[in-house]
Amino acid sequence: MDAEIGNFIPDTVLSVGGLTTYIQELLEEDDRLHQVWLVGEVSSANQHRSGVFFTLQDVDGKAAISCVIWNHQADKLAHLPVPGEQLLVLGSIRLYPPRGQYQLTVWYALPAGEGLQAMQYRRLKNRLAAEGLFDVERKRSLPNHPQVIAVVTSPQAAAWGDIQKTLRGRYPGLHVLFSPAIVQGEQAPDSIVNAIDRVQQDGRAEALILARGGGAVEELACFNDERVVRAIATCNIPIITGIGHQRDESLADLVADICAHTPTAAAETAVPELAELYAEHRSRIMALAAAARQHLAAAQNRLQLLQNRCRQLRLDRQVRQEMQAIAALRQNLIRATKQRLEKEIQQCDFLGQKLATIDPKVVLQRGYAVVRTENGAIARSTADLSLGQELDIQLGQGQIKVKITDILPISDL
Numbered sequence: 001m002d003a004e005i006g007n008f009i010p011d012t013v014l015s016v017g018g019l020t021t022y023i024q025e026l027l028e029e030d031d032r033l034h035q036v037w038l039v040g041e042v043s044s045a046n047q048h049r050s051g052v053f054f055t056l057q058d059v060d061g062k063a064a065i066s067c068v069i070w071n072h073q074a075d076k077l078a079h080l081p082v083p084g085e086q087l088l089v090l091g092s093i094r095l096y097p098p099r100g101q102y103q104l105t106v107w108y109a110l111p112a113g114e115g116l117q118a119m120q121y122r123r124l125k126n127r128l129a130a131e132g133l134f135d136v137e138r139k140r141s142l143p144n145h146p147q148v149i150a151v152v153t154s155p156q157a158a159a160w161g162d163i164q165k166t167l168r169g170r171y172p173g174l175h176v177l178f179s180p181a182i183v184q185g186e187q188a189p190d191s192i193v194n195a196i197d198r199v200q201q202d203g204r205a206e207a208l209i210l211a212r213g214g215g216a217v218e219e220l221a222c223f224n225d226e227r228v229v230r231a232i233a234t235c236n237i238p239i240i241t242g243i244g245h246q247r248d249e250s251l252a253d254l255v256a257d258i259c260a261h262t263p264t265a266a267a268e269t270a271v272p273e274l275a276e277l278y279a280e281h282r283s284r285i286m287a288l289a290a291a292a293r294q295h296l297a298a299a300q301n302r303l304q305l306l307q308n309r310c311r312q313l314r315l316d317r318q319v320r321q322e323m324q325a326i327a328a329l330r331q332n333l334i335r336a337t338k339q340r341l342e343k344e345i346q347q348c349d350f351l352g353q354k355l356a357t358i359d360p361k362v363v364l365q366r367g368y369a370v371v372r373t374e375n376g377a378i379a380r381s382t383a384d385l386s387l388g389q390e391l392d393i394q395l396g397q398g399q400i401k402v403k404i405t406d407i408l409p410i411s412d413l
Contacts, residue, residue, distance in 0.1 A: 021097070024097065027094070027095055027102060028093075028094070030093075034092050036093060038088075038091070039086065040058055041056065041057050041084070042054055042056060045080075050070065051069050051070040051073075052068070054081040055067065056087065061221065065103070066101065067089065067104045067105075068104070068105055069105075070105070073106070085111060085112075086111070086112035090106070091107050091108075125251060125254075128255070133229065133230075133255050139256075140238045142240070143206045145272070146174070146206040147206065148177060149175070149177070149270055150202075150205035151177070151211065152181050152211070153180075154182065155180045163209060163211060163263050166268055167267050167271060171274050172357065173358065177199065177205055179198045183212040184220075185222070189222050192222065192228050192231070193228060193231040196235055197231070207237060207270055208237045208238070208239045209263075209266045210232070210240070210241050210242070210243070210252065211241070211263035214244045223241075223251065224252070228252055229252060229255050232252055232256055238258070240269055241253045241256040241258075243261070244261065274351070281344070281347055281348060285344050288340055288344060299326070299330060306323075307319075367396070368396075369396075370394040371393050372394070373391060373392075374389075385404055387405070388404060389403070
């Protein structure tokens, strides 16, 4: 079979490096690309050890080019790129082989005023702020102990995996509703708006996380779209945004009830950590018990003082009155203590039920089983098993031993 495939490989086949070198020679041999004047809007700019890397973008946002000003050239420039401004640059086209990406090496730069996209962003931000969409007074608080959380992000994004892992680790038993959306490109705004609307129509979620991992400024543009901002503002569920990195801030962050900047931080903000809640509960029980003991000791001291006074006065009537007053105070103390203890016991039972949902024994009682190999390791994939191999199966009640007679192929669910 390999020999047959080899017969179809042409003699002119190139390696990736060979093709990159060929394209590099074409670019660098073109005289028109040795000195190129470009005008565009700076959408992002980052200072690195070797130089300033930035992106120039057309007004319509449909074309962009990576640019670099090396450190030895930066001191000679009268103006360095600033995000949001229009820039006129002179440079040459070069190819960066490790990424197969062409870029403009800039020698000269002139400011050309504020960029159209930056101006549109500023005007939209000012208009929405004037409407009160960013006001602190309209922001809502999150539920203390949510049972259902919705997440709007891309199903292919790493952010979705990070959020699931964080929520499971902090708050076991939480029900997570996933409303997928496109979070980059021209279709993203409508997709995000529709995803938020699906969550509202479902009606179960107590809070919503809108998230996307980090990326270039151009890739986060959909979160500055007016449709997305108004969808967040009119949503009847508190929204937490976790978009990009710490340095990123979009209009969606400004209008959201809580801005956490990153997907993981948004998940940490949405739910408390169950272990911390349990520790706080135990601490409250101990404090309550100590307070009850202190009140009881004080009441006993008071009783002893009254008894001593009664013995000194030898007034039976006063003794009975004082004893009745003490008895009433004791009953009030016992009643208040019981009510407080009952409330704390209910909270403890609630936390115990939460912990019971992740008890492996409870899972087995629902009809699931744990399969182990001869050495006691849990069997997770048929790829690790072989015909004739003996397995131990732990059921909800009892344990059985089986032998593999057939291994079926894996099918998609």
